[in-house]
Amino acid sequence: MNYRHAFHAGNHADVLKHVVLARVLGYLVQKDKPLAVLDAHAGIGRYDLKGAEAFKTGEWKDGIGKILAEPLPEDVRALLAVYLNIIHDLNPDGSLRIYPGSPEIIARLLRRSDRIILNELHPVDADTLAARYAADKRVRISRVDAGQAVKAELPFKERRGVVLIDPAFEVPGELEKMARMLDHIHARMQNTTILAWYPLKQDGAEQPLLEAAAALPCAGTLSIELRVREGFAEGGLAGSGVVVVNPPHTLRSEIGTVLPVLAARMGVGKWGRGSVRELTPPR
Numbered sequence: 001m002n003y004r005h006a007f008h009a010g011n012h013a014d015v016l017k018h019v020v021l022a023r024v025l026g027y028l029v030q031k032d033k034p035l036a037v038l039d040a041h042a043g044i045g046r047y048d049l050k051g052a053e054a055f056k057t058g059e060w061k062d063g064i065g066k067i068l069a070e071p072l073p074e075d076v077r078a079l080l081a082v083y084l085n086i087i088h089d090l091n092p093d094g095s096l097r098i099y100p101g102s103p104e105i106i107a108r109l110l111r112r113s114d115r116i117i118l119n120e121l122h123p124v125d126a127d128t129l130a131a132r133y134a135a136d137k138r139v140r141i142s143r144v145d146a147g148q149a150v151k152a153e154l155p156f157k158e159r160r161g162v163v164l165i166d167p168a169f170e171v172p173g174e175l176e177k178m179a180r181m182l183d184h185i186h187a188r189m190q191n192t193t194i195l196a197w198y199p200l201k202q203d204g205a206e207q208p209l210l211e212a213a214a215a216l217p218c219a220g221t222l223s224i225e226l227r228v229r230e231g232f233a234e235g236g237l238a239g240s241g242v243v244v245v246n247p248p249h250t251l252r253s254e255i256g257t258v259l260p261v262l263a264a265r266m267g268v269g270k271w272g273r274g275s276v277r278e279l280t281p282p283r
């Protein structure tokens with residue numbers, strides 16, 4: 001396991017994933033009932049953009065750096081507020097140094113009655129997570145393979161919840177494994193909201209995941225994509241997508257409003273392009 005998310009924190013892919021996550025959680029916490037969230041590939045929760053790894057790649061400069069560089073249109077600013085407020089809270093002096101990973105976004109948006117399971121297989125990262133959230137009674141750290149985690153943790157006793165699947169794509173067959181994870185989650189808890197992040201490259205390798213998502217008997221499953229540059233035959237990230245199974249009914253139009261601005265800000269030249277597709281018919 002060589003992948004270190006710190007090299008990529010705050011890049012275009014993180015922005016897309018975290019905007020979607022924040023909109024989904026912001027919606028779900030409006031209802032009084034408790035919920036559980038399983039972050040199946042949690043990372044370390046917070047990232048120092050001035051630290052050695054992020055400094056080396058500078059990926060965040062073309063991601064969150066571009067989003068914060070200029071004022072946003074009012075409607076987009078309002079929709080991004082739930083995400084951007086977390087960044088502002090982590091950087092009270094107005095600079096941009098600390099970027100929130102998914103565990104931080106989850107911990108800041110969930111309520112006292114909610115439950116958070118942070119799963120991370122890398123032992124050093126899992127230790128970092130455990131230390132970081134030791135005082136948070138809602139959080140439990142799990143250290144198993146993500147595929148095992150979804151089987152062990154679901155169904156949630158709360159009967160409401162979210163699973164985030166966000167692998168490192170270090171090993172072959174990751175998209176097929178994600179497709180199996182969707183099936184396992186759905187078999188255990190039909191109403192879970194699932195967010196599954198995937199890379200967009202030139203090869204269209206995301207198809208098995210999209211087909212598995214489309215095959216689930218869930219209404220209005222979305223595929224939200226943001227391309228930022230041309231795909232190259234040698235590989236490399238041209239953009240990314242998030243599948244959302246059981247999305248809030250508000251998500252499609254919200255993301256439709258936000259995506260053109262994300263694409264214009266983070267896209268290279270004329271390549272920035274966002275799309276929201278329904279993989280299954282809405283209710």
Ligand SMILES: C[S@@+](CC[C@H](N)C(=O)[O-])C[C@H]1O[C@@H](n2cnc3c(N)ncnc32)[C@H](O)[C@@H]1O
Pocket residue numbers: 001003005017040041042043044045100101102103119120121122125144145146147166167168
């Ligand atoms: C893309 S990063 C996660 C980023 C995080 N979700 C966020 O948005 O801040 C993927 C993480 O998965 C971890 N990982 C790799 N293989 C795993 C596996 N089989 N099961 C669980 N975690 C794994 C990596 O160590 C890495 O921290």
